Amino acid sequence: MKKLFITLLSVLLLSLCETYGQQFSDAVTKFIEIQAPVIALKNVTIIDGTGGPTRTNQDIVITGDRITAIGNLGLVKIPPTAKIIDGNGKTVVPGFVMLHEHLFYAKPFEGAYKAVHMTNTFPKMYLAGGVTTMRTAGSIEANTDLNIKNLINEGKMVGPNIDVSTPHIQREGSIPQIQSLYGNESIENWINYWADKGVTSVKAYNNITKDDLKRIIKAAHARNMKVTGHLCSITYREAADLGIDNLEHGFAASSDFIPGKKENECDNSKIAQSLLNLDDNNPELKKLMEHLIKKNVTITYTPTVFDPFKGREVIPGGGDVAMAPFLLKQIQGIYNYLANSSSDSISYKSFKNDMRRIKQFHSMGGKVVVGTDPTGAGRTIAGYSNQRLIELLIEAGFKIEEAIKISTLNGANYLDMAKETGSIEVGKKADLILINGNLSKDISKIRNMEIIFKSGVGFNSNKIFESVKGKLGLD
Structure with missing residues (x-):
């Protein structure tokens, strides 16, 4: 009789779980x-x-x-x-499907920044800001990201569904936490190591060679993982020809227009200068867009991290209320300094340039997804910046229906999740x-x-x- 009671109780509990879900x-x-x-x-x-x-x-x-x-x-x-x-x-x-997010924050320090993992705040903030699915486009603590993903899936932590990316694949650079490749280290072993752990996307970064990227793409595709890149040493056209799936930051990272660019050379200042005065009607720009469309390359547009200073919020989206007082004071100081600088007026021009270019690419039939990239000067934070991003899409000239589709179904399509999510x-x-x-x-x-x-x-x-x-x- 006791065994029968326990069995009936177990069936009842199972029924309740099925009725009320997770x-x-x-x-x-x-x-x-x-x-x-x-x-x-x-x-x-x-x-x-x-x-x-x-x-x-x-x-x-x-x-x-x-x-x-x-x-x-x-x-x-x-x-x-x-x-x-x-x-x-x-x-x-x-629910938003955002493709350039991080679970770390760019904490400013003496003109540079240290990436600090926001384990206890960012996952919550992303969900509160409407993000139900996100990709970490590069991880500083990939193991932590995987653990957070699992805890969320198990109902033990608040947050969105997460597609976890590898650490940034980078040979050298100014941010010590990002370099991950050394000498003749096997790229294939590196990719397989993270794939075996459960990572589902790959992030290439500024300083790699064309041969590196070719091997990255081949190894990633063999494990059914897509590759995105915030590139510098490799042009967009070169990356498209090698088979890359996704390019980050609109056209703001395109080194295709540097006069006499040397192969595998990265110079971000030359990229910025070459794009600043590039005519929107330049036939080479249109040809590049057509080539990316032909090669089925998706562009991730990240306007929030480039949101200018003067006349705009200190923390885009109104997220200053989330910041610890000491940090807000620090960011406010950076804001006050840069808002009235000549560099901000240049940044504003670049910001508007990329708005027009991403709109043009989209109107030509190019695939566009979005994300916020909480790095830069420390102003971009989870959740609040995702809401701000929708406002910026409208500022760029997209209709509300287009802006929502770009922020939802487009991302779901890229992640091969559109049968399950991304639209009502x-x-x-x-x-x-x-x-x-x-x-x-x-x-x-x-x-x-x-x-x-x-x-x-x-x-x-x-x-x-x-x-x-x-x-x-x-x-």
Whole structure:
């Protein structure tokens, strides 16, 4: 009889687990706003991530972790047991899929920076900022990133789904934490080592040779991993011909226009100068874009990390509230110095140049994804910068439907996840953002996120952000 009771209890517990989905630790549960077998979002405005027109007065039904119905208000059958959320005056978009993120922060130090892992803040902040899937485009502590990914998947930590990249593949450079290749070390063994550990993407960096990149791509593709690169020594055209999948930072890292560029030579100052006065109508620029499209190369646009200083926020997206006071004071000092410098006016011109170029590439049919890259001068931080990125896409001239698609479905397509996430469609995972306000009329409403649904579980955005208030930099 006792064995029968235990068996029945086990079946009941299993049934409850299946009914309510994934189980979470107390550290995660306190941020969950809604978790129910069936949830209905009623009378919302939908920007679905496909690039199609915005739809008003819509109902969405979530069953378990999936979207099971979408339709006009009152025409969708909603189960009587469903948990109802009144969406009047609110917008729903897909959860962001961001492809240039990091779990480390560029902590400034005497004109340079040290990459410091934000183990306890960044994963939370990314989810609070609407990111339900992200790629770490280069890891400083790859083992830590893998562990965080696993803890999130196990329901023990708050954060997005993570595609973990290798450490930056770099032979030499000014940032000691980034160099990872030495002498005649086997690139193939290096790639396989990280693939065996569970890394799923590869990041090439500034100082490598064409032969290095050729071997990196061959070894990565053999393990079914894609390769992205923030390049310098290798031109975009050369990388495309070698078979690279992705190039970082729009066209701001393209060394293709340096007069008389020497093979395998990296000079970032020459890149900046060559691009500064490059005419948008230069036929060689158009030919490069056409070549990248022909070679199926995706470009990651990262405007937040290049957001100019003067007349703009100290921390893009309003993230100053998250920073520890000592760190905010330091960043404010850097901001005050650079906002009135000649370098900022040059940076502003470069920033606007790349906005036009990425818009042109997109209009030609080029594949564009986005990310924030929390490095640079220390102003770019998780979550807040992702929201700011959507505003910058609008500043670049994209329509709201285009901006959302670039930030969601395009990234899902690149990661080969589009059957599961990236758009609001029946059968896909319920990775959604509920926003207070009409986003199609006021892009600043992107900062009014209320609930972030990840696989059908709704997390309270404000509560997560509040939990890290004043703590960034204390990790």
